[in-house]
Amino acid sequence: MMNSKPSWQAGLALVLCAVAMATVPILTAEATAPMSSGMTSLVVGLIALPAVASFAMFSGLASAAVLFVGAHGAAWLLISGIAGNEGTARMPYFLLLAAAWLLAWRCVAVLSAIRPVSTQVRTLLRLLIPAIFGAWILIIWEAVTRGAGVPFILLPPPSAIAARIGNSLPILLADVRQTIFKAVLFGYIVGCASGFAVAILADRVPFLRKGLLPIGNMVSALPIIGVAPIMVIWFGFEWQSKAxxxxxxxxxxxxxxxxAGLAASGHMERDLMRTYASNYWQTLFKLRLPAAAPFIFNALKINSTLALIGAIVAEFFGTPIVGMGFRISTEIGRMNVDMVWAEIAVAALAGSVFYGVVALIERATTFWHPSVRGGRA
Amino acid sequence: MLMTVNQATATSVDQNAVVEARKLGLTFQTNDGPVRALADVDLTINKGEFVSFIGPSGCGKTTFLRVIADLEQPTEGKISINGMTPEQAREARAYGYVFQAAALFPWRTIESNVGLPLEIIGLSKAEQQERIKRTMDLVNLSGFEKKYPWQLSGGMQQRASIARALAFDADLLLMDEPFGALDEIVRDHLNEQLLRLWRQTNKTICFVTHSIPEAVYLSTRIVVMSPRPGRVTDVIESTLPTERPLDIRESPEFLAIAARVRDGLRAGHSYED
Incomplete structure (x- = not known):
């Protein structure tokens, strides 16, 4: 098996362990609950043993499992060891963290090299690899902010943000309802539908095509920061102005x-429809709109993120005392950065789900497109 | 000119004419000035004929087919299809057209691709099903109804596009180098099937090609064309029997016709460029 050969990640992790052992203690003298030397040895052992073991010639899966346990065990000990000792970490602490991260890297590399036969295992791997990746962003964030004692205002640790989310669920829910379920959804549906309808109109009536597109171009260049207060004056403080x-x-x-999508169908296909004496609407529905579907879904995906940004920013300019943008703008004024981060996390999650749903519908609808079926033209 | 108008109602011989072109000409206006794609084409194609158009590229053979199909409009002369103008003929769905590529819609299954013209004409679902089945059988594609075009080989895709052109039972079939992109063996096979299909259905076929053996093997009449401007230089009646096995291509009779086509092509070819 190629998976269990010596790797630079494991090698470097061993070097980092050696340097860390030579420069103990891992916390400064001010630490109120210093980590015992036994604990330190355990961390080093959890890193060094899997690193050495991964050199041995056993299967990729076993190697990945050992690396996984070692990397995450060490990370867990390092993070729990810093509790109560915030800001007292010395260099060996970060060296061991880096070593654990290298093991996780090696683990992901081994996992990506595995070519499983069964589809279930393949699906599991496809989810596991990005999950490990994402988990390590949080682990490093948590360990560095607490270990180095980064000021809370500057960057709160993820655990504090998670605690804030857990404690403020009703507020977050009300904000999501106000911003996403009212302003974003309504605005998205109406905006996309009217863009689509005007495109069909411009296609049907040539003079609109020549007149409307340049004006549409200008509308797209309008700065949202400038438009939002005007909309508040026009449509009031409630969600309608955000929509x-x-x-x-x-x-x-x-x-x-x-x-662009309506122009995407080929000449031969249009000639074909002409030989059938197909009328405008038949050609539109049977040829041109299906051919335009990849373009339309592109717009739907772009708009799913644009809509969220637009609604949140618009709430900075006058709003009732609820909404994600309102919360961000007021809580940052009160230095409650954990609440701001909580809103950011919720917005990111909502945006990803929104985008994901549109992408799933796209895959089901344009299954025939070479980019989806991944193959021959 | 008066002749063409009368022909639709006149003698029984004239009623036999499917396509009649008189002094037909077409000039494209391009950025580099006018280009004469067709000039002085006089041709009558009768019912049940298999006519091939052969010539070097730029000789207007495809343009002529497109004029019949009302995809291009002539700038000189007259042309009538079944006694109608090309536009009326197109509106009446008088012909099926097979393009150089299969041009199947990738979001439709093979059967719904074949059924596309039937949907546009507005036939009942039952009638559509019946015709799809019949034409799919005719081109030997039964069993592939639920497949998507990209799951089929190039030859099968082109057969599906022929089935689509046959589905609405037009008497005239216009084929523009339909097998040009296929390899020799698939092409032989499809040529054989096309001949069988033509005998079974008794349709009139206009077939554009640049392959001499293909033209001679298939046709009852071969129209040789030459470029700049596109015009007809020779019309050759085939003396081959209707029943044509593939090995007829080695017979002296076949080779003689092929030689005449080659001579015609050479005579019409200009060596200036």
Whole structure:
């Protein structure tokens, strides 16, 4: 098996362990609950043993499992050891953290090299690899902010953000309802639908195509920061003014993409429809719109993120006392950065889910497109 | 000119004409000035004929086919299809057209690709099913109804596109180098099937090609064309029997016709460029 050969990650991890052992203690003297030397040895052992073991010639899966346990065991000990000792970590602490991270890297590398036969295992691996990747971003964030004592205002550790999310669920839920389920969804649907309808209209009526597209271009260049307060004056403080901002933001990408998509069908296919004496609408529905679907889904995906940004930023300019943008702007003023980060986390999650749902629908609808079926033209 | 108008209602011989072109010409306006794609084409194609158009590229053979199909409009002369103008003929769905590529819609299964013209015409679901089945059988594609075009080989895709052109039972079939992109063996096979299909259905076929053996093997009449401007230089009646096994291509009769086509092509070819 190629998976269990000596690797530079494991080698470097061993070197880092050796340097860390030579420069103990891992916490400064001010630490209120210093880590025992037994604990330190355990961390070093959890890193060094799997690193050495991964050199042995056994299967990739076993090697990955040993590396996984070692890396995450060591990381867990390092993070729990810093509790109560925030800001007292010395260099060996970070060396051991880096060594554990290298093991996790090696683990992911071994896992990616595995070519499983069964589809279940393949699906599991496809989820596991990015999960390990993401977990390590949080682990390093947590260990570094607490180990080095990064000021809370500057960057709170993820555990504090998670605690804030857990304690403020009702507020977050109300904000999500206000911003996403009202402003974003309404604005997104109306903006996309009107962009699509205008694109069809411009396609049907040539003078609109020549007149509307340049104006649409100008609308897309409008700065959202400038438009949002005007919309508040026009449509009031409630969610309608935010929806209006979202409509303005999502309209143009849909218009441009649909117009481009309608031109995407080939000459031969259009000639074919002409030989059948097919009328405008038949050609539109049977040929041009299906051919435009990849373009339209592109716009839907772009707009799913644009809509969220638009609604949150628009809430900075006057809003009732609920909404994600409102919360961010007020809590940052009160130095409650953990709440700001909690809103950011919720927005990121909501945005990803939104994008993911659109992408799933796209895969089901444009299954025939070479980019989806991944193969021959 | 008066002749063409009368022909639709006149003698029984004239009623036999499917395509009639008189002094037909077409000039494209391009950025580099006008290009005469067709000039002085006089041709009558009768019902049940298999006519091949052969010539070097740029000789207007595809353009002529496109004029019949009302995909291009002539700038000189007259042309009538079944006694109608090309536009009327197209509106009446008088012909099926097979393009150089299969041009199947990738989001439709093979059967719904074949059924596309039937949907546009507005036939009932039952009628559509019946015709799809019949034409799929005709081109030997039964069993592939639920496949998508990209799951089929190039030869099968082209057969599906022929089935689509046959599905709505037009008497005239226009084929523009349909087998040009296929390899020799697949091409032989499809040529054989096309001949069988033509005998079974008794359709009139106009077939554009640049392969001499293909033209001679398939046709009852071969129209040789030459470029700049595109015009007809020779029309050769085939003396081959209707029943044509593939090895007829080694017979002296076949080779004689092929030689005449080659001579015609050479005579019409200009060596200036």
């Amino acid at each position: 209006a901002v979202v409509i303005i933001m999502t309209f143009f990408p849909m218009l441009v993409n649909t117009v």
